[in-house]
Amino acid sequence: MIDLEQKLRSTLLWQRLAALVAGLLLVCSATAQTEDFLKPQEAFRYALSDTGQAFEIDFVIEDGYYLYKSKLSFASLTPGISIDQYELPTGVAHEDEYFGAQEVYRQRFFVSVPYTVRGNRPARAQLELRLQGCADLGLCYTPQTWTADVELLKTSGPGKLSLDTNFGTAGGANADFLPVDEVFIPTLMARDGNTVELGIRVLPGYYLYRDKIAVQTSSDRVQLGQLELPAGEKKIDEWFGEMQVFHQDVFAVLPLARATPEAMDLELQIAYQGCADGGICYPPVTKTMRVSLPAATTVSALQLPATGAGSGPPVSEQAMLAKVITQSGLLAAAGVFFLAGLGLAFTPCVLPMVPILSGIIAGEGDNVSSGRGFALALSYVMGMSLVYTAAGVVAAAAGLQMQAAFNQPWVLILFSSLFVLLALGMFGLFDLQMPSAIQSRLAGISGTQKSGTAIGAFVMGALSSLVVTACVAPALIAALTVMAQTGDMLRGGTALFAMSLGMGAPLLLVGAAQGKFLPKAGAWMVAVKNAFGFMMLGLAIWMLSRILPDSVTLALWAVLIFMGGVFLGGLTTLDAQASGVRKLGKGFGLLAILYGAVLLLGALAGGHSLLQPLAGLSAGRANGAATEQKLAFRRIKTVDDLDREIALAAANGKSAMLDFYADWCVSCIEMEKYTFNDRAVQAALANTVMLQADVTVNDAEDQKLLQRFGVFGPPTIIFFGSDGLQRDGYEVVGYMKAEKFAEHVRAAVAASGTVTANR
Numbered sequence: 001m002i003d004l005e006q007k008l009r010s011t012l013l014w015q016r017l018a019a020l021v022a023g024l025l026l027v028c029s030a031t032a033q034t035e036d037f038l039k040p041q042e043a044f045r046y047a048l049s050d051t052g053q054a055f056e057i058d059f060v061i062e063d064g065y066y067l068y069k070s071k072l073s074f075a076s077l078t079p080g081i082s083i084d085q086y087e088l089p090t091g092v093a094h095e096d097e098y099f100g101a102q103e104v105y106r107q108r109f110f111v112s113v114p115y116t117v118r119g120n121r122p123a124r125a126q127l128e129l130r131l132q133g134c135a136d137l138g139l140c141y142t143p144q145t146w147t148a149d150v151e152l153l154k155t156s157g158p159g160k161l162s163l164d165t166n167f168g169t170a171g172g173a174n175a176d177f178l179p180v181d182e183v184f185i186p187t188l189m190a191r192d193g194n195t196v197e198l199g200i201r202v203l204p205g206y207y208l209y210r211d212k213i214a215v216q217t218s219s220d221r222v223q224l225g226q227l228e229l230p231a232g233e234k235k236i237d238e239w240f241g242e243m244q245v246f247h248q249d250v251f252a253v254l255p256l257a258r259a260t261p262e263a264m265d266l267e268l269q270i271a272y273q274g275c276a277d278g279g280i281c282y283p284p285v286t287k288t289m290r291v292s293l294p295a296a297t298t299v300s301a302l303q304l305p306a307t308g309a310g311s312g313p314p315v316s317e318q319a320m321l322a323k324v325i326t327q328s329g330l331l332a333a334a335g336v337f338f339l340a341g342l343g344l345a346f347t348p349c350v351l352p353m354v355p356i357l358s359g360i361i362a363g364e365g366d367n368v369s370s371g372r373g374f375a376l377a378l379s380y381v382m383g384m385s386l387v388y389t390a391a392g393v394v395a396a397a398a399g400l401q402m403q404a405a406f407n408q409p410w411v412l413i414l415f416s417s418l419f420v421l422l423a424l425g426m427f428g429l430f431d432l433q434m435p436s437a438i439q440s441r442l443a444g445i446s447g448t449q450k451s452g453t454a455i456g457a458f459v460m461g462a463l464s465s466l467v468v469t470a471c472v473a474p475a476l477i478a479a480l481t482v483m484a485q486t487g488d489m490l491r492g493g494t495a496l497f498a499m500s501l502g503m504g505a506p507l508l509l510v511g512a513a514q515g516k517f518l519p520k521a522g523a524w525m526v527a528v529k530n531a532f533g534f535m536m537l538g539l540a541i542w543m544l545s546r547i548l549p550d551s552v553t554l555a556l557w558a559v560l561i562f563m564g565g566v567f568l569g570g571l572t573t574l575d576a577q578a579s580g581v582r583k584l585g586k587g588f589g590l591l592a593i594l595y596g597a598v599l600l601l602g603a604l605a606g607g608h609s610l611l612q613p614l615a616g617l618s619a620g621r622a623n624g625a626a627t628e629q630k631l632a633f634r635r636i637k638t639v640d641d642l643d644r645e646i647a648l649a650a651a652n653g654k655s656a657m658l659d660f661y662a663d664w665c666v667s668c669i670e671m672e673k674y675t676f677n678d679r680a681v682q683a684a685l686a687n688t689v690m691l692q693a694d695v696t697v698n699d700a701e702d703q704k705l706l707q708r709f710g711v712f713g714p715p716t717i718i719f720f721g722s723d724g725l726q727r728d729g730y731e732v733v734g735y736m737k738a739e740k741f742a743e744h745v746r747a748a749v750a751a752s753g754t755v756t757a758n759r
Contacts, residue, residue, distance in 0.1 A: 038062060040141045044133055047189035047199065049289075051181060052153045054086075054114040055127055058187045058199045061107055064136045066094065069103040071132035074113050077147065078125040084114040096134075104133075110201055110249065124151050151290065153181075180282045184208060186270050188289050193296030194258065198227070198270065200250045205277050207235070210244035212273035212284065215254055222266055225255035245274075257728070258296040265292050325495050333491065334498035341502020370512045376457045377511020381504030383461025389497040393489055409547045416540040423540070426533030461504075534564050546663060550608030557610060558603055562596025565589040631676045631685070633659065633692035638701050639708055642691065649689040650724035655749040656689045660706070660714040662696040667735040668715045678738035684745040719748040 037043075043065040047058045055074070061067060069091045076083050088111060091103030113127070127148045134140040185201040198215065202208055210232040217224055229252045232244030256266075267290050275281040325333045537560055545553040565571075570589025574582060602613025636642050642658065649656040661668045675681060695702040695714060705711075709718055709726075717732040730748035732741070 037135055037137070037139050038065070040133070040144050041146075043135070043141075044131065044144075045189060045191075046129070046148070047187040047197075048127065048148045048150045049185065049187045050125070050150050050152050051112075051185055053182075054112045055125075055150065056185050056187060056201060057111045057113065057129075058189065058201070059105065059109050059111070060189065060197070061105060061133070063107075065133060066104040066106050066136070067131055067133040068096075068099065069105060070099070071130070071143065072105075072111075073130045074111075075128040075130070076115065076125065077128050078122060080117060080119045080122065081125050082116050082118070084116055086111070086113045108251070122152060124149060126150075177276050177278065177280055178203065180274075180285055183276075183282070184272060184274055184285070186272070186287060186289065188268065188270075188291040190291050190293050191253075193261070193263070193294045194256050196254045196256060196266075196268070196291055196293075198250075198252045198254055200246075200272060202246055202249055202274070204247075206274055207245040207247045207277065208250060208272055208274040210246060212271070213250070213252070214271045216269045216271070217266065218269075219266060221259045221264065223257040223259075225257065228253040228255075256293070256296075258293075261296040263293060263295045265290055325491050330491065330494060333495050337495040337498040338502040338505075341499035342505055343502075344499070345503045345506045373511040373513070374508060375511075377504075377508045379455070379457040380461035380511075381501065381507055383458035384504055385461075385497055385500035387462040388500045389493055392496045393493045412543050412547055416543045419536045419540040419543070423533040423536035426536060427530060530567055534560065534567070546665075551603045551606055554599055554608055554610070554613060555603035558596045558599030558613075560596075561592050561599060565592030565594075565596060568592060631682065631690050633690045636691050636693055636705075639704055642693075642705065642708075645689065645691055646720050646724050649720070650722055653722050654687050654689050655722050656691055656720040657685065657745075658718045658720070659690070659692045660711055660716045660718075661692050661694050662698075662714045663694075665714040670735050671715055675736060675738045675741050678742065680742040681738050681745065684742045684749070688745070688749060719745075721749065 043062045044067060045060045045062075047060075049056045049058075057074075059067070069088055072088060074083055074086070089105075089109050091105050091109075094102045094104040096102045096104075115125075127150065129146045129148060130143065131146075132141060132143045183203050183206045187199045187201070189197045189199070191197055200208060200213070210229060213227070213229060215224060215227055229250070232246050235243055235245045267288055269286055269288050271284060271286045273282060273284040324336050328336070541553065541556045541560060544556070548556075566589065568589030569582065569586045570591075570593045572582075572586060572589075574586055599610070599613045602609075605614065607613045634645060636645060636658075646656050659668075659671075693702070693705050695706060706713075709716075709731075711718075715732075715734060719727040719730045721727055727748045730744065732744065736744065
């Protein structure tokens with residue numbers, strides 16, 4: 001009876017929990033759906049223009065939304081202008097839960113609203129738009145009342161329109177044809193701060209030539225990209241031969257590159273030419289129109305339309321990868337970023353994870369199978385990938401410099417101490433394991449988890465993700481840029497997660513191989529654990545090298561290598577019957593001891609190089625020659641400092657290079673040691689002013705300078721020509737070898753200026 005009551009209580013408890021979970025899911029689902037709805041101004045966009053006799057309104061409705069025809073109306077707010085009778089276009093049938101049978105508009109449509117001017121014709125007019133619409137998912141917006149402002153065409157008298165081109169004068173041969181401004185009606189609409197949509201309404205019986213449509217601007221603050229026109233109809237034209245033409249309304253997308261992110265009014269010159277099916281061809285028309293651009297999300301340049309071989313600036317690697325995210329399918333983008341992560345797996349920023357993972361597996365003892373090793377590696381990689389992706393999403397959403405945050409001295413010291421602690425456990429000073437109470441609980445939850453080691457591997461992977469933040473790679477910048485500029489966290493986060501998995505893929509092989517190649521028992525197991533302990537200590541030194549002086553870092557390496565030689569048996573006496581393995585160990589151990597002693601001597605003499613530890617003992621000419629090989633950077637701190645130096649360089653006919661640097665940036669140090677000291681690089685930069693922004697502190701001024709160019713972290717290098725303009729597309733992100741960098745510099749300083757003027 002008691003058992004039955006317990007079962008009933010258990011059943012009721014589970015039912016209540018299930019109901020609670022279901023309720024929470026419904027609430028979360030409803031909340032997520034509400035957050036997914038667009039604002040009415042985003043769901044229903046429009047562009048307003050004037051033909052001289054009517055207001056032309058081009059509506060663009062986002063997919064999944066619709067407007068009610070019966071709720072759409074217009075009124076004039078300008079004295080002296082009255083709205084005449086207008087006709088709304090035919091909509092599509094819709095059975096509405098709120099209003100019954102309705103006509104609605106979807107996607108896009110035109111409305112022509114004729115008007116009459118009484119008295120003097122004003123320069124501008126205000127139109128009131130009343131509308132109401134809904135979303136297919138069930139949300140119905142409240143009635144909207146919007147005010148739109150439009151510039152009116154010029155006139156030759158009160159209420160009369162003056163047309164530049166007149167066809168159809170009374171009694172003329174072309175009396176049956178309308179004036180060109182009534183046949184082809186252009187409109188402009190800003191999609192966002194970096195994209196403009198051009199629409200041209202074409203009346204029935206007329207057509208436009210596709211290759212005669214062009215857009216130009218005289219503004220020096222904007223660079224126009226390639227006008228993206230749809231395909232036209234083929235037509236054998238009596239004037240131009242075989243052409244592509246548009247018999248219906250045309251909609252084209254015009255990407256923009258901005259020199260400054262501030263909102264602005266932009267004047268564009270719209271050129272087009274068309275004909276009437278009845279036989280006349282209008283002369284080319286160029287109209288100057290204005291569009292209001294909101295604040296831009298990026299100031300990077302675009303690939304210009306090619307005008308010949310090799311024309312137009314290049315597209316940087318991070319820009320190409322960002323384009324992959326935004327324009328490719330989700331799976332395709334994930335595949336590309338997985339391959340990019342696979343390439344990063346063999347960089348100095350990711351390789352330190354190998355000893356961490358190997359140490360975890362070695363700590364399992366003598367019963368590590370391939371499956372067990374793979375499972376631990378997978379848990380480690382998932383911890384790294386999830387935390388790395390989450391940190392990237394948070395950084396992009398909040399505009400934070402996570403790289404700088406994760407490389408603060410206290411963070412580096414904390415994790416270096418953790419690696420030292422793990423190393424001491426490998427040396428057998430103590431058994432590193434969870435408290436028995438926690439182990440018992442974990443064992444009760446899952447009998448397959450051995451002492452919670454898989455969870456420990458996941459936690460270590462999460463902590464190790466901070467190691468990767470020491471490096472900035474184009475793939476990382478691309479993902480962060482897409483998330484920060486478009487707000488598309490799904491695509492950017494998926495790309496970032498795929499890149500993380502690519503970085504961790506070799507670690508899965510390491511995990512599976514450990515089960516086969518690690519010794520299972522005996523003295524060898526102790527030797528292997530000791531080796532991994534030294535790897536952990538090496539990783540701790542590598543992390544601390546970002547904040548310690550070079551000579552101190554060299555001294556730490558000297559002690560580590562010296563002690564490694566002792567462990568190898570370099571000071572052990574061997575008898576004649578010693579095995580070949582022991583003799584080999586003693587030989588390598590003795591070499592390590594000697595090398596460690598040399599490193600220590602070099603550190604005491606002020607040396608800093610593992611390859612040339614005694615360079616500090618050299619004096620005179622050798623020292624002077626070494627000094628001459630280094631690039632002389634001018635340090636800048638603020639945006640004003642940069643503008644002043646760029647202007648000064650341009651006045652002297654020199655190009656400029658801006659290097660974003662930080663003490664904790666490993667790749668920055670690699671660039672200084674192996675790239676900037678190369679003679680070919682220095683020759684390429686002979687007529688270039690080298691500027692360096694040290695963003696180690698990451699204070700407010702550093703943030704302004706980074707945001708000026710949309711830089712997420714060092715190393716990032718930006719080039720400016722002798723005209724003071726940024727060489728867009730030539731940015732360098734991450735480490736680049738000397739030979740490739742020298743070639744890149746020569747191309748950057750020889751290129752013509754593009755859009756980003758420093759003002």
